[in-house]
Amino acid sequence: MEKSINYQLEIFDIPGHRYKVQIKINKPNQNGQILSMPSWIPGSYTIRDFSRNIETIYARSNGSNINIKKINDHSWKIDKSDNPVTVEYVIYAFDKSVRGSYIDDERAFFNGSSMFLRIDGQQDLNCLLQIKKINNWNIYTSLPTLEAAYINEDKQFWFYYSKCYDELIDHPIEIGNPKTSIFFSGGTMHEIILSGDSFRIDINRINQDAKKICDSQVEFFDPIDKISPFSDSSDRFIFFININSNCHGGLEHRTSSALCIGKECLPMIGEKETPEKYIELLELLSHEYFHAWLIKRIKPEIFIDYKLQESNQTSLLWVFEGFTSYYEDIFLLRTGLINRNTYANIICKKINILINSPGRKKQTLAQSSFDAWTRYYKQDENSPNSIVSYYIKGSIVALGLDSIIRKQSNERYSLDDVIKFMWYKYGCNFYKGIKRGISEDNLVEIIKKSTNINTGIFIENYIYGLVELPIQDWLMQFKIKLELIDTEKPTLHAKTSSKNNGILLETILENGIAHKSGLSSGDLLIAIDGIMVDNRNNGASMLNGYRIGDHANICVFRNNKLKFFNIHLDESEKIYEVKLI
Ligand SMILES: [Zn+2]
Incomplete structure (x- = not known):
């Protein structure tokens, strides 16, 4: 394909944790082509300088080397060339989190944002990705496979395709021999990919419970047809679950989510009860899946086109992470995976964390969102005294909004209506070419339009102000009584x-x-x-x-x-x- 960027990836040095990437640029910029590595990964809001993992880099054109020079922390520039150019680099990959790239003797996992250089000015071109097969390993990704017609019968490679660079880097890839399981929800195949020490893990139970969560969220957003929205980007949705006791977290993508969690949070074969720790996995699955709608498709304005070499601040993370944290548990409750008592105790745990954070009296939720890059993601020993979590306080404020909307509308409306309004107005056509984002200024209007309730003062007090949250009053709407115990x-x-x-x-x-x-x-x-x-x-x-x-x-x-x-x-x-x- 002439008008495409060709990426070729090879697992190059397993014990040394290195990949080799080759990029073929058919029409480099006449004034010298610039290539850039993202400095952060969408979904994890801090600068990570992924370019530092590139160890060596070369450029060739017409059979001979041409000059390639680093021009800033994240970018390289190639000398002018009238002919196609191939850039080749070796990149170190030993990040065990869900945010970077990794390779060892059992598995490879990577995000394109820490693997593939962007060809500046050509990021809207199609990308072809070919990955060299290795050992007897299999590959798992929601990146669309290239139609057979374009594959030159080369059995050494797996072939993938994306419409643009932004899409290329939003489909993580796992290679290895993980435990797998599939189910269907909303007309889409869902895969569970369990890597790490999965010995005696009950993947069937995870499968059944994940399906309940997915079914209920699909139905929430599309109550009539119950169709998942993922066909705008892929033929499947993947949950990558890496079992690793040293990390706990997840990262959302448009048709997948990458989770990292300790084995103590997974159900074992033969276990009948629901261990308390297993609820943490269910919360994580629910949270990341909900993000497929809220933040991957319904977005704050600034995330419509990410600027991948700098911080992209928004004062709205409390909406996108706070609401998601609120709904992660709501869906466990609605599907019966937890009962009301467990639900109330989860809320209570969050309240106790918030109350014991002196920083809640210094930083507003809007500030917490905006400063995520330098404060929430760079916590130190003093953070509880100086910042407030937009996850914890954001989810309690979501409960508060839900409570007052229900109360003032006599249960006619709820926060559900706000989210659904956002979906139809801003999210459902995002990957179909209609990109609209939510700005700080239209939030009150969105709530008003969807519920007829004016929340201007609420937002002023609890998001932009430091007014103490009337949590006891809010909880009464849900028939939960909060008591301070000495x-x-x-x-x-x-x-x-x-x-x-x-x-x-x-x-x-x-x-x-x-x-x-x-x-x-x-x-x-x-x-x-x-x-x-x-x-x-x-x-x-x-x-x-x-x-x-x-x-x-x-x-x-x-x-x-x-x-x-x-x-x-x-x-x-x-x-x-x-x-x-
Ligand atoms: Zn999240």
């Missing part, structure tokens, strides 16, 4: 973890007992009143036996020096609990 147990107001024989004070919460007593983040607590500290459960039981009003002599190591602090344990730990009414 545990009567003393607390240091610190986030702690076990380290060596002591307890590491990771975060000292502002204005708490530890803060007021002079303890610092990084202190290693080793003894209380001369007795070696009990460091089980990350320090949860270190003050067992103490009562409110007691004094304790706390001994810590700080910068290798022993220090003592006399602490008055005059405050108790207070937590919220929920009851169904």
Whole structure:
């Protein structure tokens, strides 16, 4: 194909974790072609500088080498050439997360955003991708396969096709021999690809539960025909699940989602109960699938055309992540995968996290969204004191919006109507050529049009302001009673973890007992009143036996020096609990 960019990928050095990529550019820019690597991956909002993994790069034209020069952190420029140019580079890939690229002796997984250079100015051309087959490994991706007519019978390669660069990099690829399972939902084939240590994992149970989630979300957005929207981009939807105890998270794509989760969250063959940890996998599946509508198709304006070499700030992440976090559990409840009691306890857990984040009094939800790039994604020991999570607070505010819409409309409308309105007005034709994004300015209008409720003051108070959330009132609409319980147990107001024989004070919460007593983040607590500290459960039981009003002599190591602090344990730990009414 003349008017296309040809990418060829080869797994090049398994023990060294390297791929080799060759790009053939038929018509390079006459003034010197620029090639750029994204510096971030859509869905994970921070600069990651993927270009740093390119180790060597060459360009050739007409059989001889031509000059290629780095011109900024993410881009290279090739000397002028009137003839087609081939660029070849070796790229290191040992990122175990869902955000980058990886290869070892059992599997390869990569995102195009950290693998393929963009040909600047030609990003709207078709892309052909051929991947060299390896061992007896299989390949899994929702990237469309190239029609047989274009394949020159070369059995050494797998062939794929995309309409443009943006599409090429939004279909992650897994190669290896994972456990697999399929089901159909909304007329589309769904594949579950389970990589990592999947020994005795009950993939059939995951399959059945994932199908329930998918069916209910497809029906939510298309209640009449119950057709999934994915045929705008692929013939399938894939859940890539990598079992890895060192990471927990997911990343959404237009027709797939990549999940990484510990084995303790997966159901084992023969297990009848629903282990509490398994709910975390169901939440993740539900969350990432919902994103296929909300953020992959219904988008904030700034994400219509990503600028892949710089931060793309939006004050609306609280909508796209907060609403998604709210609905991830709503769908588990609606499908019966969790009961009301479990649902209420999940909400309660979020409320307790929010209440124990002093940063909620400093950063608004809009600021939290906008600053995700430099603050939420770059958290340190002081983050709980200085920022608020647009996931946690965003999901509680979504509950609040749902609550007031239901209350003021006498249950005629709900947040469901807002999301569905967004879908029909902004999302359903996104990959069919009609690209419209949501801006900050039209959110109140969207809610008004879809529910007839004016939420201007709500948004002003809870999104752009720091007004305390009336969570108790909101929950009453759902017949959940929130109560503040005094545990009567003393607390240091610190986030702690076990380290060596002591307890590491990771975060000292502002204005708490530890803060007021002079303890610092990084202190290693080793003894209380001369007795070696009990460091089980990350320090949860270190003050067992103490009562409110007691004094304790706390001994810590700080910068290798022993220090003592006399602490008055005059405050108790207070937590919220929920009851169904
Ligand atoms: Zn998300």
